[in-house]
Amino acid sequence: MKKIFWLFLFLFFVGHLTSASAHTDRYREVNGKEQTISIRLFNSYNISSINFFHVSGDYSVYGDSIKLFEADDISFISVLLAGDSVLLQKSNFSGKFRSVRFVPVAAASSFKIKSVQPDYKIRTYDDELQISTQFKSLRIINRVDIEKYVAGVVQWEVGTNNPQEFNKVKTIVCRTYALGNWRRHEDEGFQLCDEVHCQVFKGKTFSQNIDRAAFETSEYILVDDSARIITAAFYSNCGGQTMNSEDVWSKSVLCLRSVNDTFCLRRANAVWEKRIPKDLWLDYIKTKYNYPVNDSLQVRKVLSFDQPNRKVYLLNDDYFIPLKFVREDMKLKSTFFTIREEGENVLFTGRGFGHGVGLCQEGAKRMAELGYSYIKILNYYYANIHLIRFSQLDFFKAE
Numbered sequence: 001m002k003k004i005f006w007l008f009l010f011l012f013f014v015g016h017l018t019s020a021s022a023h024t025d026r027y028r029e030v031n032g033k034e035q036t037i038s039i040r041l042f043n044s045y046n047i048s049s050i051n052f053f054h055v056s057g058d059y060s061v062y063g064d065s066i067k068l069f070e071a072d073d074i075s076f077i078s079v080l081l082a083g084d085s086v087l088l089q090k091s092n093f094s095g096k097f098r099s100v101r102f103v104p105v106a107a108a109s110s111f112k113i114k115s116v117q118p119d120y121k122i123r124t125y126d127d128e129l130q131i132s133t134q135f136k137s138l139r140i141i142n143r144v145d146i147e148k149y150v151a152g153v154v155q156w157e158v159g160t161n162n163p164q165e166f167n168k169v170k171t172i173v174c175r176t177y178a179l180g181n182w183r184r185h186e187d188e189g190f191q192l193c194d195e196v197h198c199q200v201f202k203g204k205t206f207s208q209n210i211d212r213a214a215f216e217t218s219e220y221i222l223v224d225d226s227a228r229i230i231t232a233a234f235y236s237n238c239g240g241q242t243m244n245s246e247d248v249w250s251k252s253v254l255c256l257r258s259v260n261d262t263f264c265l266r267r268a269n270a271v272w273e274k275r276i277p278k279d280l281w282l283d284y285i286k287t288k289y290n291y292p293v294n295d296s297l298q299v300r301k302v303l304s305f306d307q308p309n310r311k312v313y314l315l316n317d318d319y320f321i322p323l324k325f326v327r328e329d330m331k332l333k334s335t336f337f338t339i340r341e342e343g344e345n346v347l348f349t350g351r352g353f354g355h356g357v358g359l360c361q362e363g364a365k366r367m368a369e370l371g372y373s374y375i376k377i378l379n380y381y382y383a384n385i386h387l388i389r390f391s392q393l394d395f396f397k398a399e
């Protein structure tokens with residue numbers, strides 16, 4: 001099974017290598033082979049008109065499989081929805097096609113894309129743009145070098161002002177997450193969408209540091225003892241203790257174990273408070289869990305609750321109340337909270353922000369500030385992990 005898995009992943013990349021257009025960049029030159037990933041842009045939006053602007057490198061424009069012309073620096077090219085076809089227009093050209101491709105022919109090619117209908121902000125991307133139609137919308141796909149994709153995701157997720165070891169942690173986590181999930185949209189003809197469902201990707205990074213972090217950790221992903229890509233879960237702040245995976249999701253995963261974390265304790269999302277009217281709180285547990293809110297002894301249990309260490313349940317007796325559902329229903333930042341009665345309200349005093357499984361971002365960032373290496377940080381939040389490069393795939397295949 002393991003062999004089949006690695007062979008499959010290997011074929012995925014080799015497949016892209018053989019079908020790729022003849023262009024290279026500094027990442028591919030270093031690694032000796034092309035690694036691209038197809039991301040659907042504006043995934044859940046109905047786009048009917050965009051403009052393409054050439055930024056750097058050279059682009060050949062194809063209608064179906066026929067090369068039409070080179071994109072120049074002077075004028076933009078319009079791409080419009082026309083029934084089931086794509087209408088391509090520029091100053092001296094107009095034509096309808098099933099699909100249109102903007103294929104880079106030089107190193108470091110990038111373009112801007114402006115959604116005109118609906119009107120969205122201009123975005124900048126690297127590498128290839130493919131446009132066809134689907135469900136009365138333009139289907140816009142960016143086929144991009146995976147390291148550039150990873151760098152773009154890191155910028156949109158955590159911004160540009162972070163210590164470099166943290167940037168490296170994030171690039172490895174994003175790359176692992178992307179490759180662990182790359183079959184999500186396979187039936188739709190691309191690997192990942194550009195939204196939270198996969199990872200938010202609104203364009204290339206403009207940070208040299210993030211670019212360098214992706215380059216320096218190029219190809220690295222996290223695998224477990226069986227050489228399977230791990231679920232590289234992360235969130236903002238654990239509040240001092242991370243969670244076992246089975247306590248939040250149904251599955252127990254060996255690399256997602258609870259650890260105590262003092263690094264995130266004084267960070268932005270370390271503590272929170274929320275007040276909820278007492279009536280509303282009691283009504284909620286009565287309605288959802290059939291809780292006896294007229295029994296004063298029982299009521300006391302849900303008006304005064306502590307968890308010096310993380311618990312999984314608010315109550316785990318006749319009234320089975322998992323904290324993760326309370327968090328979801330009451331829209332709380334975490335499940336790591338205490339409850340106190342405060343006049344007509346109940347006061348939730350909480351720690352952390354997010355589900356608490358895997359990497360605590362604010363803790364990881366603090367570790368990086370204190371001088372820990374990205375390897376130490378990853379090993380702190382994920383148990384029993386190994387870093388491997390794709391160039392090691394042959395090694396795993398031969399096992």
Ligand SMILES: [Zn+2]
Nearest residue numbers: 192193197198
């Ligand atoms: Zn998706």
Ligand SMILES: [Zn+2]
Nearest residue numbers: 238264360363
């Ligand atoms: Zn933490």
